[in-house]
Amino acid sequence: MRSIVIATVCAAGLLIGAACSTTPEDQSAAKVEDKSTGAKPGADTRGVQPPKVAAVDLTKKPGVVDSMLKDPNSPLSKRSIFYDLDQFDVKDEYRSLVEAHAKYLRENPNARMMIQGNTDERGSREYNVGLGQRRSDGVRKMLILLGARENQIESVSLGEEKPQSDGHDETAWSKNRRSDILYSGEY
Amino acid sequence: MAVCHKKSGGLPGLRVLLGAFFLVAASSAAAQLSIEITGAGAQRSPIAIVPFNGEAAVGTALSQIVRADLERSGLFRGLEVPPLSPAPTENTPVNYGEWRSRLADALVLGSVSANPDGRFEVRFRVYDIVKQAPLGAIAYVFTKDNARAAAHRVADFVYERITGEKGVFSTQIAYIVHRGSSYELQIADADGERAQYLLRSNEPIISPVWSPEGKRIAYVSFESKKPVVYVHHLEDRKRQVVASFKGSNSAPAWSPDGKTIAVVLSVDGGSQIFLLNSDGSGARRRISNSASIDTEPRFSSDGKWIYFTSDRGGSPQVYRMASSGGEPQRVTFEGSYNVSPRPSPDGRVLAYVTRNAGKFQVALLDLSNRQVQVITDSDRDESPSFAPNGRMILLATVIGGRGVLSAVSSDGRIKQRLPFAGGDVREPAWGPFIE
Numbered sequence: 001m002r003s004i005v006i007a008t009v010c011a012a013g014l015l016i017g018a019a020c021s022t023t024p025e026d027q028s029a030a031k032v033e034d035k036s037t038g039a040k041p042g043a044d045t046r047g048v049q050p051p052k053v054a055a056v057d058l059t060k061k062p063g064v065v066d067s068m069l070k071d072p073n074s075p076l077s078k079r080s081i082f083y084d085l086d087q088f089d090v091k092d093e094y095r096s097l098v099e100a101h102a103k104y105l106r107e108n109p110n111a112r113m114m115i116q117g118n119t120d121e122r123g124s125r126e127y128n129v130g131l132g133q134r135r136s137d138g139v140r141k142m143l144i145l146l147g148a149r150e151n152q153i154e155s156v157s158l159g160e161e162k163p164q165s166d167g168h169d170e171t172a173w174s175k176n177r178r179s180d181i182l183y184s185g186e187y
Numbered sequence: 188m189a190v191c192h193k194k195s196g197g198l199p200g201l202r203v204l205l206g207a208f209f210l211v212a213a214s215s216a217a218a219q220l221s222i223e224i225t226g227a228g229a230q231r232s233p234i235a236i237v238p239f240n241g242e243a244a245v246g247t248a249l250s251q252i253v254r255a256d257l258e259r260s261g262l263f264r265g266l267e268v269p270p271l272s273p274a275p276t277e278n279t280p281v282n283y284g285e286w287r288s289r290l291a292d293a294l295v296l297g298s299v300s301a302n303p304d305g306r307f308e309v310r311f312r313v314y315d316i317v318k319q320a321p322l323g324a325i326a327y328v329f330t331k332d333n334a335r336a337a338a339h340r341v342a343d344f345v346y347e348r349i350t351g352e353k354g355v356f357s358t359q360i361a362y363i364v365h366r367g368s369s370y371e372l373q374i375a376d377a378d379g380e381r382a383q384y385l386l387r388s389n390e391p392i393i394s395p396v397w398s399p400e401g402k403r404i405a406y407v408s409f410e411s412k413k414p415v416v417y418v419h420h421l422e423d424r425k426r427q428v429v430a431s432f433k434g435s436n437s438a439p440a441w442s443p444d445g446k447t448i449a450v451v452l453s454v455d456g457g458s459q460i461f462l463l464n465s466d467g468s469g470a471r472r473r474i475s476n477s478a479s480i481d482t483e484p485r486f487s488s489d490g491k492w493i494y495f496t497s498d499r500g501g502s503p504q505v506y507r508m509a510s511s512g513g514e515p516q517r518v519t520f521e522g523s524y525n526v527s528p529r530p531s532p533d534g535r536v537l538a539y540v541t542r543n544a545g546k547f548q549v550a551l552l553d554l555s556n557r558q559v560q561v562i563t564d565s566d567r568d569e570s571p572s573f574a575p576n577g578r579m580i581l582l583a584t585v586i587g588g589r590g591v592l593s594a595v596s597s598d599g600r601i602k603q604r605l606p607f608a609g610g611d612v613r614e615p616a617w618g619p620f621i622e
Contacts, residue, residue: 129407
């Protein structure tokens with residue numbers, strides 16, 4: 001039942017960020033999310049097991065992101081890693097970027113990160129979801145090797161669905177083959 | 188679909204079916220698809236569909252919809268019928284010689300009458316003019332709002348009586364419309380009319396698939412900034428999260444009994460295929476086991492196999508494995524990019540997308556003799572989807588920089604384009620037969 005509550009809480013706009021990223025590992029219970037009638041504000045949690053809900057961190061203020069992460073003079077403001085065609089490994093030129101984020105995660109154990117992998121538009125949408133996942137998984141593994149904790153990072157894929165550039169040539173495609181780093185409060 | 192059988196007085200042996208056609212979701216002002224036929228088979232059988240006596244009272248020209256449906260199949264050519272006096276009905280005796288001299292191979296005569304309860308009844312007979320034999324008669328009761336659906340039922344009946352195959356004119360299609368920052372999951376009749384949206388979002392929606400009974404659609408929504416698989420119930424518009432594990436959740440596919448959904452999850456690392464109960468109960472069962480990308484699962488219609496895309500051999504190719512899991516067998520060998528496998532309803536053929544000199548086109552693989560045939564001439568094809576009778580394949584392609592839907596007959600001879608006003612249309616899914 002956890003995901004009911006999480007989904008409803010997010011939909012009700014009470015929390016963004018960390019709460020929404022708390023995806024249950026085990027979904028054995030039935031999960032019903034009814035957005036057409038789910039307008040009850042505040043997530044009616046009666047009848048739902050409270051201990052599970054307590055996993056949501058209510059102390060985390062919504063939308064508040066460490067200003068350091070946005071400071072253009074900080075390497076932490078650099079959030080995108082770009083790839084060559086059919087490549088999935090982080091190129092050397094992005095190594096210092098990944099190291100800076102790994103250091104931040106080490107020093108801020110409560111920080112949570114989502115890495116979104118992306119591809120260019122060519123080919124199957126679902127296969128591209130797989131290729132984007134391979135990119136974000138690569139960044140995630142590198143961060144963990146550099147000392148970040150598993151539970152701080154969720155790597156996902158947006159496939160070809162969220163291009164940075166709408167063009168249909170290599171200039172556009174090279175901007176779209178990327179991994180984007182987001183911190184809780186930003187997604 | 189509630190169907191009501193009733194004895195008919197005027198037309199012995201005629202079954203009367205009540206079309207209680209569901210309105211699936213709130214109507215929207217969605218722009219409609221309209222279909223152009225861009226190519227047709229050489230042999231199109233001439234058919235005369237005489238305007239149904241009394242159909243003007245409905246406000247919808249049923250006979251014209253029947254004609255358009257039959258022509259869209261690529262198998263028929265509607266004949267122009269001059270006004271006949273007196274206007275014939277299903278009970279008018281047929282002068283076969285006269286219709287033969289008009290070059291008709293087949294003839295449909297019918298009438299529409301208003302029932303006391305405000306509904307209408309269409310009654311019609313189909314004739315084989317060449318063999319000089321009646322092919323059957325039926326009647327449908329319908330409300331004014333459902334006149335188009337009733338006409339599609341008429342077309343299905345005519346099609347089945349003449350070809351011996353079930354028609355797909357009463358089926359529905361689902362697809363995604365992308366305009367600016369808006370994404371809509373829409374459903375429409377197979378002719379593109381009566382479009383309505385099921386879901387509107389500011390984030391992408393991909394991979395809609397109909398459940399076997401046609402009452403649910405599974406899809407992937409990115410509304411939580413990552414791919415999550417939902418099942419949408421058409422009748423009550425309820426949505427259910429079926430896969431929202433850590434990481435990505437995508438590529439849903441229904442088992443033929445509708446109880447199981449195959450999905451692709453990254454929760455264990457990589458992209459691997461799992462089975463879930465479609466009602467959200469129970470635990471996930473992993474059925475693929477590779478260090479590669481295994482995705483785009485599709486069950487064969489007998490439920491024995493799961494076809495899928497995998498790059499375990501270095502390039503993406505189609506494989507299949509037993510639907511309970513097990514050692515995969517490679518299915519496609521020609522070319523370096525073969526994705527999006529779709530087994531045909533009869534299990535004999537596999538449609539997929541192949542890349543050939545930079546063009547992405549739909550190919551058919553005959554699973555018995557391994558022959559491959561590319562059946563489209565466009566170059567950015569995606570997401571093929573078989574009609575439930577296997578005759579046509581709906582697909583997404585790009586024409587003039589815009590995403591459009593296109594349909595091609597499974598022999599490649601008939602091609603249709605479904606232009607759409609405003610926005611990119613993509614990710615088509617042809618729904619099942621409606622019982």
